[in-house]
Amino acid sequence: MKKNHFLKNTLLFSLATLISRILGYIRDAVVAYIFGANALTDAFFVAWRIPNTLRQLVAEGSFNAAFIPIFTQLHRRNPDYAYRYASSLFSYYTLVLSFLTVIVVIFSDFFVRIVAPGLIDKGTIDIASNLLKLVFPYIVLVGWVSFFMALLNTRDRFFIPAVSPALLNLSFILSAVILSQSMGIYALAAGAIIGGILQVLLQFPLLFTEKLFPRLSFSPVPEIKQTLKRLAPAFASFGVSQFAFVVDTVIASFLVGGAISYLYYANRIFQLPIGLFAVGLGNALLVSLSRHYSEKDKELFSRDLNNGLRFALFISLPATAGMIVLGKEILSVLLERGAFTYEDTVMTYTALVGYSIGLAGYALSRPFKSAFFAMGDTKTPLYSTIAGLVVSITAAIVAGFMLGWGVFGLALASSIGGFAGLIYLVLSGDFSVEWKKMAFTFLKTSIATGLMVMFIYLLKTTIAGELLVVILGIAGGVLVFFGTAYLLREDSLIYLLRSLKR
Numbered sequence: 001m002k003k004n005h006f007l008k009n010t011l012l013f014s015l016a017t018l019i020s021r022i023l024g025y026i027r028d029a030v031v032a033y034i035f036g037a038n039a040l041t042d043a044f045f046v047a048w049r050i051p052n053t054l055r056q057l058v059a060e061g062s063f064n065a066a067f068i069p070i071f072t073q074l075h076r077r078n079p080d081y082a083y084r085y086a087s088s089l090f091s092y093y094t095l096v097l098s099f100l101t102v103i104v105v106i107f108s109d110f111f112v113r114i115v116a117p118g119l120i121d122k123g124t125i126d127i128a129s130n131l132l133k134l135v136f137p138y139i140v141l142v143g144w145v146s147f148f149m150a151l152l153n154t155r156d157r158f159f160i161p162a163v164s165p166a167l168l169n170l171s172f173i174l175s176a177v178i179l180s181q182s183m184g185i186y187a188l189a190a191g192a193i194i195g196g197i198l199q200v201l202l203q204f205p206l207l208f209t210e211k212l213f214p215r216l217s218f219s220p221v222p223e224i225k226q227t228l229k230r231l232a233p234a235f236a237s238f239g240v241s242q243f244a245f246v247v248d249t250v251i252a253s254f255l256v257g258g259a260i261s262y263l264y265y266a267n268r269i270f271q272l273p274i275g276l277f278a279v280g281l282g283n284a285l286l287v288s289l290s291r292h293y294s295e296k297d298k299e300l301f302s303r304d305l306n307n308g309l310r311f312a313l314f315i316s317l318p319a320t321a322g323m324i325v326l327g328k329e330i331l332s333v334l335l336e337r338g339a340f341t342y343e344d345t346v347m348t349y350t351a352l353v354g355y356s357i358g359l360a361g362y363a364l365s366r367p368f369k370s371a372f373f374a375m376g377d378t379k380t381p382l383y384s385t386i387a388g389l390v391v392s393i394t395a396a397i398v399a400g401f402m403l404g405w406g407v408f409g410l411a412l413a414s415s416i417g418g419f420a421g422l423i424y425l426v427l428s429g430d431f432s433v434e435w436k437k438m439a440f441t442f443l444k445t446s447i448a449t450g451l452m453v454m455f456i457y458l459l460k461t462t463i464a465g466e467l468l469v470v471i472l473g474i475a476g477g478v479l480v481f482f483g484t485a486y487l488l489r490e491d492s493l494i495y496l497l498r499s500l501k502r
Contacts, residue, residue, distance in 0.1 A: 074223065273315065392414055
């Protein structure tokens, strides 16, 4: 039987992402220390969110979903033709991103007023507009990075592409420290562009080694039309998903000053397990399932999908509990210094709790979406995302305004929408999901998670000092969880240990 390459690739992706996220938290700590959480940082995070939202639309998610299955099938039949297809698509892709950049830079004030109208009353709308002009060209750079990542992933090259965001974080850190005195908040914009250039350059050696570096070519290739047909619903799917974050920003801009920053910092912590495992699992599964589908191997397709679902459940439950029981201490250690106060920590923690509740929904959606994308079905994930968005926006309006739950309500609404999208995927799919094994994984994982939570609470009541509590809580909690899962012989952990051994 073939090995679970997707799990090995997930681990490589996770390791690279961990390196990047460590630098990311140092970045957040530095930014929080120098700038705090206020209307000025809200202006930057609004400007930064716009290219990042579009990045996930036109780059990482939707593009990979449309490109990888087609490229995999073409490469299996004719590698030279697959390279021609990739080069032509890259050229048109760059042209579209460049045109988009020009439009946004010219009409930056218009876009900022749509995304965060509340900044007008806070007097930072012009600053946000100027910041957007400076940071938006990053979309072209990260678009190239995502394109190169997709190419390299098809060759089972996951580590270097996934570690490239570490250079972006490093650039942010150095720019904030070195340039903040002379440039103020604009130092972060400089860090974004420098970091994007470094990310692109990091991919070059591996692209040349694998002979995958695309050349400039606008010659029409029939498969580009097929790609666009798949890209449209995939683009809409990820676009609708990102629209939920835009809605949160619009609502948050009318709340207390710093609300957008609280959501940003909380989401950064929440994105750790998603970035480490869910995104890596989704990318690796997309490559693996695309191969199985092109080879018409239904058995391996079903096996990898089910293993992916169980692994997502196995990781998301303890991560959810960990962020809830230890999140306040983590935020305090990472951010509470300089201009970032205790009140800022409390507000950010309430948002983190709201986001954490929905982690399992997001994590379990990734394998299902990868399965649909591998089969060339980009419409079902779109409909699931629309369903989740409708639920999320409704919940955000109710929780944010009617119930007055503030940033917690907005984050919780996002979680509710995530579960709604997952339910739609489950009901729409015709996959052979092994529900009995899923139930056993849930039971064993819940027991291990419960013991981990008890250990952390005991630690918090017996040890003084937040830094020590965070270090021992994370290290000890991981040992308790994995130790219990090993004693219970949870299959997801066995697969994990085998992949690490290989």
